[in-house]
Amino acid sequence: MAVVGVAAALAVVLLRDVFRAALSLVLCFLSVAGLYVTLSADFLAVAQVLVYVGAISVLIILAILLTRDVTQGSPTNRLRFPAIFVAVILLGLLTFALTSTRWAVSTAPPLVPTTPALARGLLGEGGFILPVEIAAVLLLAAVLGAIVVVREK
Amino acid sequence: MLIGLEHYLVLSAVLFCIGLYGALAKRNAIVILMSIELMLNGVNIAMVAFSRYIVPSLLTGQVFAIFIMVVAAAEAAVGLAIIIAIYRSRETIETTKIDLMKW
Numbered sequence A: 001m002a003v004v005g006v007a008a009a010l011a012v013v014l015l016r017d018v019f020r021a022a023l024s025l026v027l028c029f030l031s032v033a034g035l036y037v038t039l040s041a042d043f044l045a046v047a048q049v050l051v052y053v054g055a056i057s058v059l060i061i062l063a064i065l066l067t068r069d070v071t072q073g074s075p076t077n078r079l080r081f082p083a084i085f086v087a088v089i090l091l092g093l094l095t096f097a098l099t100s101t102r103w104a105v106s107t108a109p110p111l112v113p114t115t116p117a118l119a120r121g122l123l124g125e126g127g128f129i130l131p132v133e134i135a136a137v138l139l140l141a142a143v144l145g146a147i148v149v150v151r152e153k
Numbered sequence B: 001m002l003i004g005l006e007h008y009l010v011l012s013a014v015l016f017c018i019g020l021y022g023a024l025a026k027r028n029a030i031v032i033l034m035s036i037e038l039m040l041n042g043v044n045i046a047m048v049a050f051s052r053y054i055v056p057s058l059l060t061g062q063v064f065a066i067f068i069m070v071v072a073a074a075e076a077a078v079g080l081a082i083i084i085a086i087y088r089s090r091e092t093i094e095t096t097k098i099d100l101m102k103w
Helices: A002-014 A018-038 A042-067 A080-100 A115-123 A129-150 B005-025 B029-053 B060-090
Strands: none
Touching: A002 A018, A002 B005, A002 B029, A018 A042, A018 B005, A018 B029, A042 A115, A042 B029, A042 B060, A080 B005, A115 A129, A115 B060, A129 B060, B005 B029, B029 B060
């Protein structure tokens, strides 16, 4: 699963064809959903498939088809080698920091299923009810803003 | 080999760095948006892994991951709308050619 995900992510940034890059992005999202299943986050896996694979990929493919720049491929700009340098340095630093830290790993078994506990955490007493409502307003504002931006004058 | 917290964290770091390279080095604005989605997915994996291994009964990391998904959806909608609007007025989405505000 992890190998498929990393290979698909590499294909997204390395393929020259924008449309194929978008399709391998879908594969990467699916493998991330599989990783959520192995982490026993069942609700999040379903939400990942619905939101990313279902909605965001369709939006991206629609935008690619609408802009007709597919013929030019996805070239890199002149910052390519500094970007590789920065990414590799950051990856080394992160890997060192993550593997040398002693995490306080708990041995308790994971919750199965997670949906009731998530609902209690999001909507229940002392939960995240205010951020949930703010997220709803944010989504409404984003949809209205997108409509206003693309509207024909 | 037993798969532990570190493996998931290193995988999320790898995804984040691939996305960072794409966001820094690409010229097509849509590919830059796709790379940003990759970075958000890497962070989400780290959140869920922390939630699973550090506080398995509280699920706070998963709540964070849900909010990140909401923000990612809003960002994709607005970002693609802006890209389409720019394409209509300037006939290109290459970030090196969109230099209206460059001095």
